[in-house]
Amino acid sequence: MGRIEDTSPGNVVDRIIHEVYTLCRENRAGELADYIPELAAVEPDEFSLCVATSDGYVYRAGNADTEFTIQSISKPLTYGLALADHGVDAVARKIDVEPSGEPFNEISLDPVTERPRNPMINAGAITSASLIQGADPAERFERLRRCYSLYAGRDLELNQDVYASESRTGHRNRAIGHMLRSFDIVSGDPDEAVDLYFRQCSINVTCRDLALMAATLANNGVNPLTRERALAPDLVERVLSVMTSCGMYDAAGDWITQVGLPAKSGVGGGVLAVLPGQIGIAVHSPRLDSHGNSVRGVQACRELSRTLELHFM
Numbered sequence: 001m002g003r004i005e006d007t008s009p010g011n012v013v014d015r016i017i018h019e020v021y022t023l024c025r026e027n028r029a030g031e032l033a034d035y036i037p038e039l040a041a042v043e044p045d046e047f048s049l050c051v052a053t054s055d056g057y058v059y060r061a062g063n064a065d066t067e068f069t070i071q072s073i074s075k076p077l078t079y080g081l082a083l084a085d086h087g088v089d090a091v092a093r094k095i096d097v098e099p100s101g102e103p104f105n106e107i108s109l110d111p112v113t114e115r116p117r118n119p120m121i122n123a124g125a126i127t128s129a130s131l132i133q134g135a136d137p138a139e140r141f142e143r144l145r146r147c148y149s150l151y152a153g154r155d156l157e158l159n160q161d162v163y164a165s166e167s168r169t170g171h172r173n174r175a176i177g178h179m180l181r182s183f184d185i186v187s188g189d190p191d192e193a194v195d196l197y198f199r200q201c202s203i204n205v206t207c208r209d210l211a212l213m214a215a216t217l218a219n220n221g222v223n224p225l226t227r228e229r230a231l232a233p234d235l236v237e238r239v240l241s242v243m244t245s246c247g248m249y250d251a252a253g254d255w256i257t258q259v260g261l262p263a264k265s266g267v268g269g270g271v272l273a274v275l276p277g278q279i280g281i282a283v284h285s286p287r288l289d290s291h292g293n294s295v296r297g298v299q300a301c302r303e304l305s306r307t308l309e310l311h312f313m
């Protein structure tokens with residue numbers, strides 16, 4: 001294996017990644033997300049694949065340094081910070097951990113518990129955002145931005161254009177925020193929680209960043225390159241469990257039978273998957289399927305899981 005930034009062509013992992021990349025590049029199925037205008041303006045054929053090991057080796061195919069917005073891949077990270085801020089039990093009183101079987105933006109709560117069903121759908125994610133501690137909205141966003149940066153191992157920044165576009169058009173998420181407020185799941189200002197959620201979704205990442213975030217989760221919460229801790233090991237376990245059952249929304253069942261790894265997707269076209277203790281996988285390709293998951297992202301993870309025998313469930 002080659003060390004980071006020095007991967008050896010011809011190495012078996014490197015070869016398989018390039019084979020999977022070549023195979024999936026032919027797939028032009030799917031549509032760009034267009035409900036956020038700025039996301040419809042991206043290059044649809046962009047494609048990169050990156051694998052980072054929990055001991056700090058990185059393999060890539062395609063341009064893994066192109067920036068795009070993290071979108072829903074932010075949800076497990078914010079959930080992790082909410083768990084660190086309040087503890088597992090307090091957060092569990094606000095957000096369940098059950099698969100919803102519903103689209104990510106469903107305006108719904110569990111009818112029995114009257115809580116969002118999990119932190120990966122928008123209702124749960126807006127609740128996680130509402131739980132982030134800080135003196136004011138700016139400090140709360142800065143804590144999130146720093147937290148995500150710890151996972152990536154570099155300083156991440158907000159994409160102002162995507163944030164403005166999402167904020168202009170995010171009526172459905174505002175409706176979810178106000179529903180959460182009316183059930184006292186969000187106890188502060190729901191518009192502030194939704195605004196923080198819009199901002200977290202609009203943080204720019206690269207495919208390499210996502211692979212290192214995944215490798216940090218694979219490495220029990222410690223970034224394999226910087227050696228800095230992003231999340232405590234017991235909380236990593238809970239985050240990965242929820243990614244396993246709920247990370248791919250209403251396609252979670254198909255995903256877990258075909259790929260068998262905890263994962264999270266975003267409408268920016270990113271997919272992040274984790275083999276605990278071993279590797280993080282990231283794909284970026286913006287054409288999405290009907291669930292809002294990257295078509296090539298799902299295909300590439302399926303192929304990598306099959307070829308490298310990563311399916312661990």
Ligand code: DON
Nearest residue numbers: 071072104201265266267292
């Ligand atoms: O809530 C939204 O509309 C987006 N900012 C994030 C949604 C998302 O990424 C769904 N994932 N596939």
